[in-house]
Amino acid sequence: MSTRVESAAELWLTWKRAFEAVRAPIVAEVTAGSDLSEPELSVLVTLFEAGGAARQNVLAAELGWDRTRLSHLLTRMEAREYVTRGKVTGGVEVALLTRGRDALDTSIPTLEDSARRHLLDALDPEDVRALRRIVRRLLTS
Amino acid sequence: MSTRVESAAELWLTWKRAFEAVRAPIVAEVTAGSDLSEPELSVLVTLFEAGGAARQNVLAAELGWDRTRLSHLLTRMEAREYVTRGKVTGGVEVALLTRGRDALDTSIPTLEDSARRHLLDALDPEDVRALRRIVRRLLTS
């Protein structure tokens, strides 16, 4: 029994550690200000990027989540008036409400700042280019 | 109001998406075989890499987790006889039990295989080198 894990697994595990190391402080800073949790913010951002409204299954796909999780979360967010859900042919469409947009306006600058400090600034331009390429590749495979 | 999120945040968000996209299938495959959840496997692997035993706070640091989470998880894992906890000057030391080692032996090959297919194979050698560099940098900053 060696004391090392094989190469692919090792790459995955260290990547995971690095990801956690970046995520933790960003989440801490972003959630400190607003009354949004990080997953809630993800939903709002994705919704925003989709133009303010999106089908629930599309949202789930974009986020890489499963339907159930999104459903529960949206139920909570609907109760707090961040979003609405409306039936649509073939499913449900979710739309940002004013309260959701306001929350976004408050949180995005913090997110931008945290992401810059904990991710961008930790890398040099070459790393950033490489990371973008890697991300693109992983998302299209 | 634009329809785009700024650069650092955008990098962070797409990275997060890519990470989720890789994590989901790996977790699905790894947990399908064994009766270990993914966090439990992480604990066992980290413990293994530390030589079979480690202080709880060290473990938490390695994993990038908070003490409470680890404590709860270890309580559950202790009940299932994967690990033991023993008091030590200045804290608690956790050690792998046979059942834990066995679970590792079963899961690691699957993990290796999944990680290779979903991560390594999706990237070319240059990407892999870049990712390793990025990870190292993020973990030491």
Added chain:
DNA sequence: CGACCCGTGTTGACATGTCAACATTCGCTT
């Protein structure tokens, strides 16, 4: 000594995520 302070870990209440089962709707086939 004895009164802190700080790092560690645990606990219980609550928030969130997961899983399996179910409802609904749409498209396809006949």
Added chain:
DNA sequence: AAGCGAATGTTGACATGTCAACACGGGTCG
């Protein structure tokens, strides 16, 4: 049109994670 299957969401029970409060055990300094 009627029936069927696949895709979409929801629900409730349970697993897991988070937060705030507490407990304990060293250091350190008066």
